[in-house]
Amino acid sequence: MGTEKLSTPRFDLPEVDAFTRPYWDAAAQARLLIRRCGACGSAHHYPREFCPRCWSEDVSWEEASGDATLYTWSVVHRNDLPPFGSRVPYVAAVVDLAEGPRMMTEVVDCEEGALRIGMPLRVTFREASEGVAVALFRPVDAVDTGACA
Template identity: 35%
Template structure:
């Protein structure tokens, strides 16, 4: 963990599988085994049918930007060198919406509806953050 000073996610029994999968380079999301609906954020029951039978399945990693912002204020000392940086919400092909950075994208190309794909950024020996970049090809 040495040298990584940015905040890290709190990992609990409901979301641990997501972070373990990301560290393996796989975007895996909760999906109900009963009604087959994907959902986000991870939880103990399916918000659609209320089943306890939650599974984890690999997602496409593709989606579109549903909204975005560029942060100009140095709230976090550890992010100061990154300013301005982009954070977006991405509507994944599976129908759920996740929040993450957009990388490899000039600020003037950010827009609602931009097609993106996941990339995995191994930031420490134990943590990998999924981020998104404009879809190629």
């Protein structure tokens, strides 16, 4: 009998399909894409093939500015799923993108005590595996000075 090597599942990697490929390709180039409705003009994120506001299928990709504000967060001190366990503690967050949509993400380069609702953030990217990057956010102060105020 042969043995089969089982790999540890990665819970931080996307399942890229034909529809989401533009999003992930842009992220690998450190660009954040959102979807915008041609019928009502609203932007949305996570990517969908229809507008969640008016249900129009007239939606297209648009590069986001990368600017956001912190809406809410939680500091995760324990997570047994790989590879998150090696990253604890980390800041799981929801941010308001400048274009309007809210996005679930992670805030990096900032001490927990310095986080504030409404704090200006800027997108950055972490390579999760070869060719796959995920959008994270850091305080604008950390982008400009290398430290969180």
